[in-house]
Amino acid sequence: MADNQVLIITGTRKGLGLELSEYYLSLGNTVIGCSRGPSSIENENYQHYELDVSNEKQVINLVRSVKAAHGNVDVLINNAGTAAMNHFLTTPYKRAKEIYNTNFFGTFLFSREVAKIMIKARKGTIINFTTVAVPLNLAGEAVYAASKASVETLTKISAKELGEFGIRVNAIGPTPIKTDLIKGIPKEKLEELINEQAIKRFGNIKDVINTIEYLIDPASEFITGQTIYLGGIFD
Amino acid sequence: MSSVSKIVLDVLHELGNEDGKDDLLNADDSTVLFGRNFDSMGIVMLTVEIEEQIFDKFGAQIVLADERAMSQKTSPFRNVKTLVKYIELLVEEEKNG
DSSP: OOSSOEEEEESOSSHHHHHHHHHHHHTTOEEEEEESSOOOOOOTTEEEEEOOTTOHHHHHHHHHHHHHHHSOOSEEEEOOOOOOOBOGGGOOHHHHHHHHIIIIIHHHHHHHHHHHHHHHHTOEEEEEEOOTHHHHTOTTBHHHHHHHHHHHHHHHHHHHHHGGGTEEEEEEEOOOBSSGGGTTSOHHHHHHHHHHSSSOSOBOHHHHHHHHHHHHSGGGTTOOSOEEESSSOOO | OOHHHHHHHHHHHHHHHHHTOHHHHTOOTTOBOBTTTBOHHHHHHHHHHHHHHHHHHHOOOOOSSOHHHHHOSSOTTSBHHHHHHHHHHHHHHHHTO
16 A cells, blocks of 8 residues: 555554554554553554544544544554354353444444545545354354454445445455454364365464455455455355 | 534535535525435535534534434424534533533
């Protein structure tokens, strides 16, 4: 992507969000990140907000502050996510709501508010995160996969509604990457999952960056409403 | 004229200028919005502009398209007067936390 772009990336304190932020900062872009905790990134082109992605007021405050400071947002990466491995019979209602709050409502709120800025610029790209647990219908991930299936539907319909304003919305469904997100998942379960892939290995940050780069590239201007699963997982 | 009313009319004049719509260029309290001067996409653009102006001028983080706006039988987007009244209510609510 061109440098000097303004990106908002959610969930930047650790894992994928941290690595994505560092990558785009290294290219000379401006990154606005957020997480529940303090920043772990020190860079003059990075600005951090401590917030809950499902808190409407906090999200609006972040996005409108970014608009005031930078004028526009070129790319939104809705990375913030939480995973849960639990039989649905033993999933507490409170936890189910937390999962939806972060995975779905966080994506919804950021997309809605950032799209309001992008609409005026008549351009912008939104990247959402889903999971291969959706097409694989993984046992033990009912609520997590359901929340991400909601993200996929949001991706398609928001792409349809925002297309006329020059805004593209796509989703990436990574395979397991060695981050905090999978630390609670038993090794056998991960191996089982990897065996479902056409390309049997863990994903890595480069796989995700490559896909994001492809999707946000201006040459991909005809691609929207798509979900790309990594590793050779098919719907 | 209230400050909210001025913001709304300024936004309408600006949009009227961009779209070459005389109705909006000469907008006043009685100017009809939804149905005559704005379709649903136009309301989206209007909403975005007004929310931003309200944030810039008052620091109030209102969301115009909240449940009440979308469910009210008499939509606040009916005309300028109803919209201004609705925005004033939202700004007041925002101030009072």
